[in-house]
Amino acid sequence: MHDILVTADMIARYHCLMKEKKTIEDEMNALKEVFHHFFDKHTGVNQKGELIENGLKLQRQIRKTEKYLPEPTVKKLEELRMGDLIEVKKIPDEQKISASIKLGLLNEEDLAGCKMINYSKAIAIKEV
DSSP: OOOOOOOHHHHHHHHHHHHHHHHHHHHHHHHHHHHHHHHHHHTOTTOOEEEEETTEEEEEOOOOOOOOOHHHHHHHHHHTTOGGGSOOOOOOOHHHHHHHHHTTSSOGGGGTTOOOOOOOOOOOOOOO
16 A cells, blocks of 8 residues: 655645635625625516626526425325325334334344445544
8 A cells, every 4th residue: 555645734734725715615605695685686586697797797596496395285185185196205213223223122133234324534623
């Protein structure tokens, strides 16, 4: 395996960039808020728009998503006797499985191959 070199300069640079990133993201979010207020006033709320200044085009795009609210929709469909339009999902109850294992009603081996494990990696640098 090749040796991988991590130097104090690399760590310091990463730390510096993280601070700059936070500052840049804060400023960008503040500018985005101004741009949205501008477009709300000049083109209307939830309306797309564009502005050209000094050879740059600022555009606001609007994406619309619609989703039925589960509880009232299911209730209404049941009242209308339209049960065919209700999806029934069978999913494992994580809490009940865990409790059953702790109580000895179920062995973890019984569910071998059924568990998915995800890992996420993160880098953190703090001044010490």
